[in-house]
Amino acid sequence: MKKSSLYKGCLEPILLRLLKDNGRMYGxxxxxxxKEITKGELNITEGALYPLLHKLEEQGVVETETExxxxxxxxxxxxxxxxxxxxxxxxxxxxxxxxxxxFIVNPKPIVG
Amino acid sequence: MKKSSLYKGCLEPILLRLLKDNGRMYGxxxxxxxKEITKGELNITEGALYPLLHKLEEQGVVETETExxxxxxxxxxxxxxxxxxxxxxxxxxxxxxxxxxxFIVNPKPIVG
DNA sequence: TTTTATGCATAATTTTCTTATGTATATAAA
DNA sequence: TTTATATACATAAGAAAATTATGCATAAAA
Numbered sequence: 001m002k003k004s005s006l007y008k009g010c011l012e013p014i015l016l017r018l019l020k021d022n023g024r025m026y027g028x029x030x031x032x033x034x035k036e037i038t039k040g041e042l043n044i045t046e047g048a049l050y051p052l053l054h055k056l057e058e059q060g061v062v063e064t065e066t067e068x069x070x071x072x073x074x075x076x077x078x079x080x081x082x083x084x085x086x087x088x089x090x091x092x093x094x095x096x097x098x099x100x101x102x103f104i105v106n107p108k109p110i111v112g
Numbered sequence: 113m114k115k116s117s118l119y120k121g122c123l124e125p126i127l128l129r130l131l132k133d134n135g136r137m138y139g140x141x142x143x144x145x146x147k148e149i150t151k152g153e154l155n156i157t158e159g160a161l162y163p164l165l166h167k168l169e170e171q172g173v174v175e176t177e178t179e180x181x182x183x184x185x186x187x188x189x190x191x192x193x194x195x196x197x198x199x200x201x202x203x204x205x206x207x208x209x210x211x212x213x214x215f216i217v218n219p220k221p222i223v224g
Numbered sequence: 225t226t227t228t229a230t231g232c233a234t235a236a237t238t239t240t241c242t243t244a245t246g247t248a249t250a251t252a253a254a
Numbered sequence: 255t256t257t258a259t260a261t262a263c264a265t266a267a268g269a270a271a272a273t274t275a276t277g278c279a280t281a282a283a284a
Contacts, residue, residue, distance in 0.1 A: 005241065006121045006122055184232090230281075244265100
């Protein structure tokens with residue numbers, strides 16, 4: 001994604017979140033949406049994206065439909081029922097993680 | 113650190129932040145402080161911690177002093193002058209990263 | 225006396241990216 | 255009209271950054 005890859009390990013929950021919010025999406029669309037939302041901060045590389053999507057499909061987290069847009073193929077991904085459950089857990093973990101980061105980066109002084 | 117390692121890639125800035133806030137610290141102390149601050153969420157493994165500290169020392173980001181505490185050794189780490197500059201940048205990147213995560217996990221609706 | 229905590233360290237392996245490469249169509253710019 | 259950019263997929267090689275396992279050693283608690 002970026003030079004300073006803080007994002008290592010966060011890609012899967014990010015994709016799950018996108019699918020949860022937007023329903024059906026195709027790969028390239030995900031990269032563009034993330035780029036836009038993060039104002040160019042986060043650029044998902046194809047080498048990270050596609051293998052991960054394939055893994056999630058293998059695991060039954062997402063399912064796909066391939067459609068033609070003019071002459072170009074689009075492979076749409078959406079969460080399965082199991083994938084939706086999985087996503088709930090992933091989002092909880094994500095929140096806990098972000099909270100923890102917040103605690104570290106912005107430590108609260110102990111009030112006596 | 114944890115099973116679901118979202119933290120992959122964040123360890124270095126976390127350590128820099130600790131040293132910035134607390135001055136001189138030894139490795140084990142860092143693991144305990146992070147565990148405490150994050151309420152047990154983040155458990156830094158030794159296999160991740162020590163090689164990283166050694167790398168930072170090699171790079172001149174931190175410097176060390178070894179002291180004996182009773183019969184047990186403690187190796188104290190602190191930021192060098194260059195390390196302090198480096199940390200300012202790292203914290204900026206960290207903030208941008210956290211902001212981006214926030215945007216994704218908690219997307220703001222577009223107000224027309 | 226055996227487990228847990230403190231304190232360091234490293235090797236092997238796995239996970240998760242980046243970078244590079246490949247194929248192909250559509251559009252914009254030169 | 256040719257070239258660059260954008261769209262859209264995919265995979266392989268390599269690097270980065272963890273986990274897991276192991277080792278050594280002292281101190282305290284069970």
